[in-house]
Amino acid sequence: MGRQPCCDKVGLKKGPWTAEEDKKLINFILTNGHCCWRALPKLAGLLRCGKSCRLRWTNYLRPDLKRGLLSEAEEKLVIELHSQLGNRWSKIASHLPGRTDNEIKNHWNTHIKKKLKKMGIDPLTHRPLLPSANNELHQEQQQEEDKVVDEEQVEEKKGVMNTVDHKETDAFLRSPGFCVDDVPMIQQHEMLVPSASSTSSSSSSSSSSSSSSMHKVEEIQLPSWMEWPESTCLYGLDDLSGWDFISDPFSQCQRIALDQEAWKFELF
DNA sequence: AAATCGATCAACCGCAGCAGC
């Protein structure tokens, strides 16, 4: 036996809400609260199903809602939370006061997804997209190709990055994990991070930290639950802050920023 | 000015989880 529909759909209105309906719903909820969504439309004099009323209230009419686009900080938080929680929009929304799951879901699908793809990141896995994922090369061929790094691109990268250690950078750029579409893959031993005394500093202070305070990433104590990845993805430079951050699995614990100028990392 | 296209986002739908009986 199938379940009954949430409401008797005959004679009920669907589609966009009118200002009049909004007014009725707001007035009713502000005076009576929403004890039972199923009964609410009748009591409020609305020809809508309870589900529709609930959605309208939670996604649009609630007085504590923030309107407008997500800020840069909110967007970053959404990306970070998504890497941990996946498509659990309500959980993600609970970390962003005044934002709804629907709003975040929409923003993810229309803005963030594109942004990440542009950066060479798979929005589903938060890992780098394979540069030739769509062609039909055999995996072995692909691996072989990955080893061959375009000399021009290497030179370009070298020009952009004023490295602390050119030998290391060279090794990095030529490493098998290096992804040609601006998504460098680096190994743990290739990372430099500030020593413990400077890890709590803000990103602004980091740029002034000297290279002598840097150390190899393997010296970091990771939480027991966290596994170090085989390779880690750095993704595109943030236009506003000038800082980059590493995706999964670091985001589960701490982000590591890349200062392109000095080619060093900072935990924050 | 009209037609077309793509982006956006409010709203809908179906399902799962939970509580009460």
Added chain:
DNA sequence: CGCTGCTGCGGTTGATCGATT
């Protein structure tokens, strides 16, 4: 324990609007 009803969640749709041709 199983059934039923309610709520909330996540995926999807479709109306609308602005940009482009």
